[in-house]
Amino acid sequence: METEIGGIPLTIEKKKIKNIYLKVLSPNGKVVISAPKRMSLKAIEEFVISKQDWILDKRKRYENQPIQEALQYETGEKIMFFGREYSLEVQEYGGCKKIALAEDKIQMYIKEGCTREQRKQYLNEWYRKQLKLRIPELIEKWEPVMKVQVKEWNVKNMKTRWGTCNIAAHRIWLNLQLAKSKPECLEYVVVHEMTHLLERNHNERFYGYMDLFLPEWRKLRKELNEKN
Ligand SMILES: [Zn+2]
Numbered sequence: 001m002e003t004e005i006g007g008i009p010l011t012i013e014k015k016k017i018k019n020i021y022l023k024v025l026s027p028n029g030k031v032v033i034s035a036p037k038r039m040s041l042k043a044i045e046e047f048v049i050s051k052q053d054w055i056l057d058k059r060k061r062y063e064n065q066p067i068q069e070a071l072q073y074e075t076g077e078k079i080m081f082f083g084r085e086y087s088l089e090v091q092e093y094g095g096c097k098k099i100a101l102a103e104d105k106i107q108m109y110i111k112e113g114c115t116r117e118q119r120k121q122y123l124n125e126w127y128r129k130q131l132k133l134r135i136p137e138l139i140e141k142w143e144p145v146m147k148v149q150v151k152e153w154n155v156k157n158m159k160t161r162w163g164t165c166n167i168a169a170h171r172i173w174l175n176l177q178l179a180k181s182k183p184e185c186l187e188y189v190v191v192h193e194m195t196h197l198l199e200r201n202h203n204e205r206f207y208g209y210m211d212l213f214l215p216e217w218r219k220l221r222k223e224l225n226e227k228n
Contacts, residue, residue, distance in 0.1 A: 001013075005044075005045050005048040006045075006048060006052050008031055008048065008052070008056075009031070010030075010032065010033055010048065011031070011032045011033065012033045012044060013032065013034050013035070015034050015036070016036075016037060016093070016094075017034060017035075019036070020033065020035045020039060020044065020047055021033070021035075021113075022047070022051055023074065024058040024062070025076065025077075030076070032074075032075070033048065071120070073088065073090065073116055074090060075088060075089050075090045076088065076089075080180035081130070081179065081180065082130075082181070082183050082186075083180075083181055083182025083184075083185070086101075086104055086105055086106040087104060087105050087106070089105050089106070090110065091107060091108065092109075092110060092111065092112040092113070092114070093110075093112075094111070094112075095109065097111065097122060099126045108122065108123065124157065124176060127176055127179035128155050128176055128179070131155050131174065131176065131178060131179045131186070132155060134183065134186065135153060135174065135186075135190065138186070138187055138190045139190065139194070142194055142213070145213065146191075146194055146195070146197075146198065146209075146213065148170075148197040148198060149170055149197075150170055150171070150194060151169065151170040151171060152169065152170065153171065153172045153173070153174065154171075154173050154174070155173070155174050155175075155176050156173045156175065156176065157175070157176040157177070158173070158175045158176075158177075162174070162175045162177075162189045162224065163189045163190070165194075165196035165197065167196055167197060167200055172190070172193040173193075174189060175189070181223075182223075184216075184220055185223060185224045187214070188214060188217050188220035188221060189224075191210070191213050191214050191217070192210065192217070195209045195210055195213070
């Protein structure tokens with residue numbers, strides 16, 4: 001429910017919770033109240049008015065801040081998943097945590113009072129699971145084409161690289177962040193790392209293989225590096 005209390009526009013969400021919570025979302029300063037189902041509007045009003053100075057102060061601080069890229073993992077934020085933008089919807093509830101993918105939403109069901117760090121960690125866990133569902137079929141698709149064998153693979157959160165290849169162990173690691181990019185970019189990184197099983201260095205021979213396997217690889221690499 002959208003309303004205004006003491007000149008502050010806000011959203012009230014009635015939930016099956018025991019206490020009232022207030023959030024001022026970054027970067028737009030939107031105010032969201034989560035209130036127990038039975039709490040009266042008057043009680044909510046009193047609560048908001050008691051917090052008025054704090055809300056105004058927080059909103060002012062967001063106004064003066066450059067738009068932050070850092071996600072707060074709150075309802076309404078934009079989340080990337082395999083190259084598409086989804087709107088995050090966080091639902092606090094008592095059951096087991098889960099993430100569901102709807103048409104244009106990523107719905108995160110978590111325990112009441114989870115911190116930003118916990119939400120972030122949970123989304124990353126989900127990203128990892130989604131990547132792990134896609135990677136085996138890519139490896140299986142390319143092994144016979146490239147005539148190489150991947151003995152081991154894993155997903156790691158890496159700061160500076162999209163993937164790595166341990167040639168001796170026939171092992172490839174893929175960056176967790178690839179779950180945000182479109183599937184073609186994930187495939188490009190898988191093919192790139194697998195190509196190292198044919199050629200260690202980034203030399204003419206290496207790029208010759210890439211041109212042969214994935215003629216579009218330069219475009220995909222550019223896309224990957226521009227968006228992230
Ligand atoms: Zn490489």
